[in-house]
Every structure is written in C-alpha cells, then in structure tokens.
Amino acid sequence: MTTPAAVTARGLSFAYGERQALRNIDFSVAEGSAHGFLGPNGSGKSTLFKILSTIVPPQQGNVSMFGIDLAQDPAAVRRRIGVVFQSPAVDKKLTVLENLRYAGRLYGMPRAELDRRSSELLEHADLKDRSNDRTGELSGGLRRRVEICKALLHRPALVLLDEASTGLDPAARRDMWSLLKKQTGITVLFTTHLMDEAAEADRLTLLDGGAIVAAGTPGELMRMVGGQVLEIEAQNPLALAADIRAQLGVDPKVVETMLRCDGPRVHELVSKLIDRFGDRILRVSLAHPSLADVFLHLTGKRFVVAPPEEPKKKRRRKE
Amino acid sequence: MTSPTPVRTPMLTAALALAHREIVRFLRDRSRVTGSLLQPVIFWLLFTGALHGSFKPGGQDYGSYFFVGTLAMIALFTAIFSTITVIEDRKEGFLQGVLVAPVPRAAIALGKILGGTTLGFSLGVLFLLLAPLAGVPLTIGSALLGLAVLYLVALSVTGMGFALAWVMDSTAGYHGIMMLVLMPMLLLSGAFFPMEDAHPLMAWVRWCDPMTYGVGALRHALQEGPVVGIPSFSVCLLGTAIFAVCTFSLSTWVVTRRSARDAV
Numbered sequence: 001m002t003t004p005a006a007v008t009a010r011g012l013s014f015a016y017g018e019r020q021a022l023r024n025i026d027f028s029v030a031e032g033s034a035h036g037f038l039g040p041n042g043s044g045k046s047t048l049f050k051i052l053s054t055i056v057p058p059q060q061g062n063v064s065m066f067g068i069d070l071a072q073d074p075a076a077v078r079r080r081i082g083v084v085f086q087s088p089a090v091d092k093k094l095t096v097l098e099n100l101r102y103a104g105r106l107y108g109m110p111r112a113e114l115d116r117r118s119s120e121l122l123e124h125a126d127l128k129d130r131s132n133d134r135t136g137e138l139s140g141g142l143r144r145r146v147e148i149c150k151a152l153l154h155r156p157a158l159v160l161l162d163e164a165s166t167g168l169d170p171a172a173r174r175d176m177w178s179l180l181k182k183q184t185g186i187t188v189l190f191t192t193h194l195m196d197e198a199a200e201a202d203r204l205t206l207l208d209g210g211a212i213v214a215a216g217t218p219g220e221l222m223r224m225v226g227g228q229v230l231e232i233e234a235q236n237p238l239a240l241a242a243d244i245r246a247q248l249g250v251d252p253k254v255v256e257t258m259l260r261c262d263g264p265r266v267h268e269l270v271s272k273l274i275d276r277f278g279d280r281i282l283r284v285s286l287a288h289p290s291l292a293d294v295f296l297h298l299t300g301k302r303f304v305v306a307p308p309e310e311p312k313k314k315r316r317r318k319e
Numbered sequence: 320m321t322s323p324t325p326v327r328t329p330m331l332t333a334a335l336a337l338a339h340r341e342i343v344r345f346l347r348d349r350s351r352v353t354g355s356l357l358q359p360v361i362f363w364l365l366f367t368g369a370l371h372g373s374f375k376p377g378g379q380d381y382g383s384y385f386f387v388g389t390l391a392m393i394a395l396f397t398a399i400f401s402t403i404t405v406i407e408d409r410k411e412g413f414l415q416g417v418l419v420a421p422v423p424r425a426a427i428a429l430g431k432i433l434g435g436t437t438l439g440f441s442l443g444v445l446f447l448l449l450a451p452l453a454g455v456p457l458t459i460g461s462a463l464l465g466l467a468v469l470y471l472v473a474l475s476v477t478g479m480g481f482a483l484a485w486v487m488d489s490t491a492g493y494h495g496i497m498m499l500v501l502m503p504m505l506l507l508s509g510a511f512f513p514m515e516d517a518h519p520l521m522a523w524v525r526w527c528d529p530m531t532y533g534v535g536a537l538r539h540a541l542q543e544g545p546v547v548g549i550p551s552f553s554v555c556l557l558g559t560a561i562f563a564v565c566t567f568s569l570s571t572w573v574v575t576r577r578s579a580r581d582a583v
Contacts, residue, residue, distance in 0.1 A: 053419050076326045078421040089416035093344050105336035106420040108328035150416070 006031040006158050006187040007052070011061035014047050014210075021047040023211045024061070029203075031157075034180075034188040036201030038291060040303055044210035045191035046086075049162040052189065053083045066157060079107070082151030086163040088143060089150070092136030096127060096146050099135055100153055107154040114153075121149040124182050126175075141172025148179055152186075159183075161190035165197055173197065195291045195303075206295060213298045218291065225289035225297045227264035232273065233257060233283040240280055248272055255302060262289065262297060326421060330429065333422035337430025338437065341401060345438055355397060355438075359446055363389045363453065366511070376513045377547050386453040387541050388510030390465075391534045393446055394439045394473040395505055399497055401435030402480030406490050428485075428570040432477045439473035440466070456543055464540040471559050472533035478566030485573045508534040515548030532558025 005028040012025040022044045029035040039045050050056045051063065054074040063070040065077050083089075090099045097118060104114035122128045125145040135143055144164065151159055159180065165173040177200055180188055192198050199218050206213040206221065214221055232252065234240040237259050241252050244259070250269065252259035261269065267286055274284070287293075292303040345351060367382040376384045408414040417427055444466065450457045457465075480501075487493045507514065507521070508530035514522060525531050535555035538546045549555065 055415065055418055073326075075421045078419055079326055081419070083416070083419045085412060085415050087412040087415075089412045091340070091344070091413050092411070093347050094340070098343070102336050102340050103416065103420070106328060106333050106417060106422050108332055108421075 013060040033202040037191040038198040039207035043207040082156035082159045084161040097131040158187045230261045230266040232259040333426035334429035338434035341434025397439035398477040398480040402484040405484040425571040428574040435477035436473045475563035482569040529562035
C-alpha cells in the first residue's frame with residue numbers, strides 16, 4: 001500500500017493488574033481509509049480505543065499518529081483527532097449549538113470559524129432546524145449525530161469511534177455513516193461488534209482475547225473461510241461428528257449444538273448428509289461466510305456479544 | 320492535516336469556556352436556582368427567629384452575627400453543589416470529551432473552580448443586599464472589603480470541593496463526605512455560634528479548621544463593632560489565602576494525575 005499511514009501501532013500491550021487486555025498488537029491504518037476493529041466483549045477493543053484516544057497511555061509498545069508519538073506528545077495528537085465515545089459525551093442541558101460552541105472553545109477555535117464550521121456540520125447532519133433544541137430532548141440517533149458534529153468540528157484528520165452505533169437503529173446507523181462519509185479525506189478508525197457495521201470498513205482487524213486474530217479487507221477475511229459454510233444442527237452433535245468423519249471423510253467442527261464445515265465444495269455434502277443421517281439431523285443450512293463465520297473459523301468460538309457492560313469501578317491505580 | 324492553531328488550547332480560554340458552561344447550567348436548573356436563593360434566607364430566618372431572644376453572642380444581636388455566618392454557608396454550599404457536578408460530568412460522559420481535547424488538564428480544575436466561585440460569590444452578593452434588613456449596616460468600604468473576602472472564601476472552598484469530587488466515584492459518597500467533614504467544618508468555624516467558650520479540645524480543633532479564618536475575615540470586614548475571640552483580620556486573611564492556594568494546588572494536582580480510572 002502506497003498511502004501513508006495515519007496510525008501505526010507496534011507491540012502494543014496493556015494490562016489491568018493481572019488481566020492482560022491487549023497483547024502485542026501491531027497494525028497500521030492508511031490515511032483516508034475506514035479501519036474497523038471487530039471483536040466480541042472483552043476482546044480488547046475498548047482498551048485499544050482508550051489508548052488511541054489518549055485517555056490512557058500505552059504501557060508497552062508505541063503508537064504513532066501522523067508521525068507523532070502518542071505517548072510523547074498527546075496534546076499534538078489530540079488536536080488531530082476527533083473522538084466519539086460509546087457513552088454520550090454531549091451535555092444534555094445545553095442546546096445542540098451550545099454543545100458545539102463549548103467544544104470549539106476547548107479546541108481554541110476563533111468564533112467566526114466556529115460559527116461557520118458549526119453551521120456547515122449541522123447542515124450536513126440535517127440538524128439545522130434542531131440547533132436550538134436541548135440535546136436531552138433529541139432522539140438517540142440525532143444525539144449521536146450531534147456527537148459526530150462535535151468530533152468533526154475542529155477538522156480532525158482522524159476520527160475515532162468506539163462502538164458508536166450501539167443502541168442505534170439501522171436507519172440512524174446509516175445516517176451516522178453517511179455523515180462521516182461526507183468528510184473528504186478523513187481517516188476513520190472504529191471499534192464495533194456489529195457485523196454489518198464492520199462491513200463499512202476498508203480494512204478490518206479481528207480481535208479476540210486482546211490479540212489480533214486476522215486482518216484484511218472484509219472480502220479477504222471472508223475468503224479465508226473459503227466457499228460456503230455448512231451448518232448442521234443435531235440432537236447429538238458429538239456422535240454425529242464422529243460418524244460423518246468416519247463415513248464421509250470430512251472433519252466438522254463442533255460448536256455448541258452445531259456442526260460446521262466450510263470449504264469450496266461443502267454444498268456437495270448436503271445430499272449425502274440427508275441420505276445417511278437424515279433422521280439424526282434437525283436442520284441443515286448452507287450460506288456464504290459472514291464475518292461471524294470468519295471469527296468462528298479462526299478462533300473456534302462463536303462471536304457472542306453480551307449486552308454492554310456497566311463500567312466497573314476499578315481500584316484506582318497509579319501508573 | 321496541520322493546524323495553524325497552537326497545539327494546546329490556552330489554559331484560560333479552555334477554563335473560561337468550562338466556567339461559562341457551569342453558570343449556564345446553573346441558570347437552566349430552576350430548582351437549583353430556587354434552592355440556592357431561598358435556602359440561606361430560610362436558614363437565617365429560622366435560626367434568627369428561634370435564637371434572637373435568648374442568644375446574644377458577645378452581646379451582639381444574633382441576626383447580625385448569623386448574617387455573616389450565612390455568607391460563609393452560601394460559599395460552602397454553593398461550592399459543594401457546583402463541584403458535585405464533576406461526578407455527574409464523569410458519569411454522564413461529558414468529561415471524557417474534555418479529556419481528549421487539547422487542553423491542559425489544570426484547565427478542567429480552573430474552569431470548575433472559577434465557575435463555582437463565581438456562583439457562590441454572586442449568590443453572596445445577592446444575600447449581602449439584604450444586610451440592612453438584617454441589621455448589618457454596610458458602608459461602601461465594608462461592602463467592598465466583604466465582597467473581596469467572600470470571593471477568597473468561595474475560591475478556597477470551591478477548590479476543596481473540586482479536589483474531593485474529583486476523587487469520588489459517586490454523588491452519594493460525596494454527600495457522605497459533606498456530612499462527615501464539610502458540615503463540621505462549617506459548624507466549627509464560628510459561622511453559627513461563637514467558639515471561644517467551647518470545650519478546650521474543640522476550641523483547639525477549630526484552629527485547624529480553615530473555615531474559621533474565612534468566617535473570621537468576613538466578620539472583620541462586615542461586622543459592626545469589635546470582633547472578639549478570633550485572630551486579627553490579617554491573620555484571618557492570610558489563613559484563608561493559604562487555604563485557597565492549598566486547595567487550588569491540590570485540585571490541579573489531582574486533575575493532572577492520569578490514571579486508568581479516566582478510562583472508566
């Protein structure tokens with residue numbers, strides 16, 4: 001890739017006491033691209049996000065953003081990034097416009113530039129007629145758009161989004177992405193556990209247990225599975241797997257109550273399975289691989305997403 | 320993309336934006352405004368109504384004695400209720416947006432403290448307008464001196480409130496500290512009743528209470544006639560100034576410590 005990197009991370013590790021949240025992460029994000037980090041809860045996405053947004057410094061390894069070392073000069077990094085958090089960061093008691101004004105003042109924007117930029121963004125976000133409404137009165141989707149306007153206000157070169165579309169309906173999620181895509185040349189780095197949102201990425205990094213499982217374009221990742229995915233639901237999956245292995249010479253993976261086979265010719269197995277084991281099979285499905293299948297293929301674990309956790313109060317730790 | 324603006328937003332620009340927000344939020348909260356305006360008046364009426372016949376501290380009318388104490392109470396209570404918003408800002412997520420902005424962290428403390436101090440001071444000014452009704456005669460000189468002292472007292476207690484609120488996880492915890500530490504500080508300070516004839520141990524403890532000096536300075540500035548049982552005006556003023564410097568330094572220190580807690 002010839003495009004210069006907006007973000008480069010090398011050997012990034014982070015632990016909360018004994019618990020290792022990130023393990024030796026390496027990645028780079030091309031300027032102007034949308035890069036997604038996909039992983040289930042506890043995969044390390046949020047910790048990675050906290051480091052990239054300069055909230056916590058890396059414990060090991062380094063991150064460079066536009067050539068600036070994040071640990072050495074977080075203030076210079078902050079000026080170049082816009083951050084959208086999972087939990088809302090707008091002041092609900094203030095109006096949409098006031099939220100933007102205070103944010104702009106924190107970035108030292110001159111008033112005229114701030115007014116011009118706010119008006120332009122509110123236009124993009126289709127929020128112009130709501131600019132004097134208090135953000136507490138807006139729907140979740142509209143409030144999220146205000147957050148994105150706030151993050152884009154100072155014309156950052158990189159926008160970081162942490163599970164930003166959690167809780168939004170599909171239409172609000174589409175609005176959010178269309179607003180982001182109106183910003184030309186901007187690099188977007190986002191974390192998500194939503195498969196359809198992950199597909200918005202030019203490149204994706206799959207995380208599990210704080211480590212990178214795979215990286216590539218969504219298409220490349222799906223090709224890792226190869227062909228199609230055959231799922232067989234059975235009453236006794238372990239016994240059935242053993243018989244399939246013995247009689248058909250294929251090796252299905254047992255995942256909970258399901259058997260899975262993937263590969264270029266798995267569709268040929270369907271009729272053989274029905275002929276030989278029809279009475280033992282509850283359901284057979286054949287589909288193109290999804291990103292969830294890629295995750296399963298690479299980790300052997302289902303991509304399960306628990307409801308968002310309440311932030312736990314950790315014991316205060318000094319660095 | 321390079322930016323023509325300096326890397327860090329100047330401390331005062333950011334702090335003034337945050338202080339302005341505090342004031343706007345206060346004015347939008349109708350119940351908070353009503354409570355802040357009426358609570359001192361009601362306290363003054365209740366205490367004075369109940370005690371004026373039976374209690375004459377140093378031969379002085381209790382109404383005028385407690386009037387000065389009420390000013391200190393306004394500064395303290397406003398400081399408490401304005402700095403408790405630090406915990407709300409953290410919980411509601413507003414703070415995380417400030418933490419990722421290119422502002423010096425001390426600006427967060429300065430903004431909150433300036434906002435809270437301005438509120439406490441302004442409410443004190445409004446209450447001071449009632450001084451003639453409460454039997455506290457004011458001259459321009461005494462009013463100006465009183466206001467200057469009031470600002471310093473408000474600054475010192477808001478700084479203390481910020482440092483406490485920053486390290487607290489919950490508003491309930493902060494209320495606990497308020498009842499355990501802040502209320503006794505107010506009671507020991509001589510705001511409600513004189514302490515010179517108190518039990519020797521308590522009389523000693525009050526010298527460790529920084530609010531004693533704030534209330535003392537206010538009495539020197541505003542009270543008619545001699546002020547007995549408290550150190551000189553300069554000592555009281557110095558004590559209050561030292562307290563303000565300490566609480567402000569403590570606030571900027573707690574806020575500049577980066578820790579994993581910020582991520583929560």
